[in-house]
Amino acid sequence: MNKDKIKQIVLDIIAEIAPDEVLTDVKPEIRLRDQLDLDSMDFLDIVMELRKQHGIDVPEGEYRELESLDSCANYLLPKFETGATA
Amino acid sequence: MSTVSPKDSTADSHYDVIIIGAGLSGLSSAVRLGMFGLKVLLLEKHYIVGGLNSFYAKGGRKFDVGLHALTNFPSPSSGKSSPLFKLCRQLRIPLDSLALQEQTSSRITFGTTDLRFTNNFDFFISEIERVFPHEQERFHRLLSKMENFPAYSVDAEELSTRNILAEELNDPLLAEMLLCPTCYYGSARENDIDFPTFVMLFDAIFKQGLARPEKGIRALLDPLTSKLKELGVERKMNTPVKAVHAEEDRITKIELENGEYLTATHYISTCGGLETETLLQPPPQTKNFEIGRFSIIESISVFEGHPKAWGWDETVVFFNDSDSFSYNEPKELVDLHSGVICIPNNYGLPSLDQKQESKLRVTHPANYSLWSALNEESYAGQKKIWEGKILENGLRYLPTIKEKVAKFKSKTRMTDTFTPRTIKKFTSHENGALYGSPTKRRDGATSFQNLFLAGTDQGYVGIVGAMLGGIAVANNQILRNL
Numbered sequence: 001m002n003k004d005k006i007k008q009i010v011l012d013i014i015a016e017i018a019p020d021e022v023l024t025d026v027k028p029e030i031r032l033r034d035q036l037d038l039d040s041m042d043f044l045d046i047v048m049e050l051r052k053q054h055g056i057d058v059p060e061g062e063y064r065e066l067e068s069l070d071s072c073a074n075y076l077l078p079k080f081e082t083g084a085t086a
Numbered sequence: 087m088s089t090v091s092p093k094d095s096t097a098d099s100h101y102d103v104i105i106i107g108a109g110l111s112g113l114s115s116a117v118r119l120g121m122f123g124l125k126v127l128l129l130e131k132h133y134i135v136g137g138l139n140s141f142y143a144k145g146g147r148k149f150d151v152g153l154h155a156l157t158n159f160p161s162p163s164s165g166k167s168s169p170l171f172k173l174c175r176q177l178r179i180p181l182d183s184l185a186l187q188e189q190t191s192s193r194i195t196f197g198t199t200d201l202r203f204t205n206n207f208d209f210f211i212s213e214i215e216r217v218f219p220h221e222q223e224r225f226h227r228l229l230s231k232m233e234n235f236p237a238y239s240v241d242a243e244e245l246s247t248r249n250i251l252a253e254e255l256n257d258p259l260l261a262e263m264l265l266c267p268t269c270y271y272g273s274a275r276e277n278d279i280d281f282p283t284f285v286m287l288f289d290a291i292f293k294q295g296l297a298r299p300e301k302g303i304r305a306l307l308d309p310l311t312s313k314l315k316e317l318g319v320e321r322k323m324n325t326p327v328k329a330v331h332a333e334e335d336r337i338t339k340i341e342l343e344n345g346e347y348l349t350a351t352h353y354i355s356t357c358g359g360l361e362t363e364t365l366l367q368p369p370p371q372t373k374n375f376e377i378g379r380f381s382i383i384e385s386i387s388v389f390e391g392h393p394k395a396w397g398w399d400e401t402v403v404f405f406n407d408s409d410s411f412s413y414n415e416p417k418e419l420v421d422l423h424s425g426v427i428c429i430p431n432n433y434g435l436p437s438l439d440q441k442q443e444s445k446l447r448v449t450h451p452a453n454y455s456l457w458s459a460l461n462e463e464s465y466a467g468q469k470k471i472w473e474g475k476i477l478e479n480g481l482r483y484l485p486t487i488k489e490k491v492a493k494f495k496s497k498t499r500m501t502d503t504f505t506p507r508t509i510k511k512f513t514s515h516e517n518g519a520l521y522g523s524p525t526k527r528r529d530g531a532t533s534f535q536n537l538f539l540a541g542t543d544q545g546y547v548g549i550v551g552a553m554l555g556g557i558a559v560a561n562n563q564i565l566r567n568l
């Protein structure tokens with residue numbers, strides 16, 4: 001697993017939950033909310049899909065770690081890595 | 087916080103969540119929970135889904151029970167902020183699949199004053215400025231007050247809209263004309279509407295707008311039920327819940343009419359606050375929900391031709407025969423002073439089919455106790471009598487010349503009427519209360535840790551409200567705590 005793969009995983013999830021959003025130009029360092037029409041219900045879905053598809057748990061207090069693609073990659077990388085070794 | 091984890095229930099027959107009621111709120115909750123792998127059981131007492139927004143066939147024709155308008159149309163100015171847009175995303179039903187057809191134009195009419203509206207909010211503002219030029223400034227102040235009010239938050243204060251409008255506006259007629267459509271589309275309280283609900287409905291009707299799926303309510307019900315199937319959500323129809331058993335602050339099991347017992351980690355009830363309390367065993371010492379008093383009668387006429395041929399090109403007309411609007415349980419069977427007309431064929435473009443049939447739906451406040459006290463014979467008789475009165479009265483609010491009334495009657499192929507008794511039958515709401523109890527629980531929480539209310543008595547009403555309410559309870563009370 002690496003950070004680029006994680007960003008792609010998150011983008012794929014967004015494409016699934018918000019098929020009407022255009023994702024070709026998403027800037028990794030900018031908050032997702034500032035470039036896409038996503039609200040707290042959509043972020044819940046990102047969390048739920050990470051859980052369903054990859055068995056990764058994001059506690060409610062840490063949802064804000066998912067605010068941009070970069071922060072997603074930083075925050076999720078160790079989680080993906082422990083998942084892989086477990 | 088919570089102890090649910092998907093699919094690892096202790097026994098085979100234990101569920102993560104049991105939902106009572108397959109109306110729009112129950113269906114929406116079930117889809118959300120099933121989507122993320124929870125083991126869900128949906129229990130419905132009828133043989134058909136949809137609750138108050140269901141469908142039926144009569145005289146070889148298809149009818150929707152409740153659908154006048156799907157509110158919250160994502161108009162160019164509201165777009166992705168419309169709750170309808172959001173709920174489609176949450177349920178993963180493409181908005182396009184609803185094939186929404188927009189209203190032509192609609193009207194609020196009081197005596198001799200008319201306010202027209204379309205799905206273009208600026209037009210409604212211009213109407214208000216034209217008819218109430220002396221209120222222009224105050225009306226705009228009211229609009230900003232509404233924008234700044236946290237209507238959508240679960241702890242929004244339930245202020246009286248009548249009081250607020252009386253403070254903000256000088257002309258009582260404008261206040262009454264704003265109350266009429268919002269009360270009809272969602273007030274559980276007599277003669278008033280809670281301010282948060284008023285703001286939500288004002289947005290839903292005027293800022294967003296009215297539309298109708300081409301295929302009626304089935305455009306929503308069909309994808310919901312097929313999703314449930316795909317997701318493996320179990321559904322039991324014809325299965326009334328008889329009791330909800332509690333110990334201290336937890337629900338322990340559900341008892342069905344057929345004698346079976348079922349258990350789950352969480353329970354969601356969509357059958358109403360008061361009605362849920364009635365199911366509780368042991369019965370609660372105090373009742374937390376006021377009884378709702380507002381119910382309706384609706385008469386549907388199926389007639390030959392397109393409404394345009396009769397000179398009717400509007401979609402919805404909210405009418406009142408004087409300057410003051412009363413929204414009460416009437417003292418007689420039906421209150422003809424005010425009501426709502428809907429011509430569903432005036433959504434979208436008129437069909438060119440010469441042999442087409444159209445529908446005219448007219449709704450009035452009605453008294454549940456009086457209707458339910460009638461024996462079968464006089465019930466049928468009164469229905470016939472009122473059908474005639476309602477039609478004749480309703481035609482006064484459409485551009486109709488007197489001579490046409492008789493002709494219209496001769497071109498009417500069938501009528502069907504439902505009364506407060508029908509609402510009771512479809513929702514089990516005490517008193518046939520259309521919008522349930524005036525007491526609402528916006529976050530769905532109850533005094534039991536694992537029991538939540540969704541839909542009508544959460545305070546989110548109408549089709550869009552019930553669906554969003556069901557989604558919010560699933561999200562905030564269960565999914566977030568997994």
Ligand SMILES: Cc1cc2nc3c(=O)[nH]c(=O)nc-3n(C[C@H](O)[C@H](O)[C@H](O)COP(=O)(O)OP(=O)(O)OC[C@H]3O[C@@H](n4cnc5c(N)ncnc54)[C@H](O)[C@@H]3O)c2cc1C
Pocket residue numbers: 106107108109110111112129130131132135136137138139151152153154155156157325326327328356357384509512513514520540541542543547548549550552
């Ligand atoms: C005539 C009419 C017109 C309407 N028009 C519109 C409109 O144009 N636009 C709009 O947005 N809204 C409209 N509404 C309002 C809308 O229909 C409701 O607000 C909405 O459908 C409520 O959904 P719900 O899921 O909360 O409740 P319900 O639809 O009441 O669902 C509750 C379900 O629970 C079931 N149930 C109850 N008790 C039990 C039990 N003990 N065991 C098992 N199951 C049980 C019931 O059978 C029902 O299916 C209309 C309503 C009516 C009556």
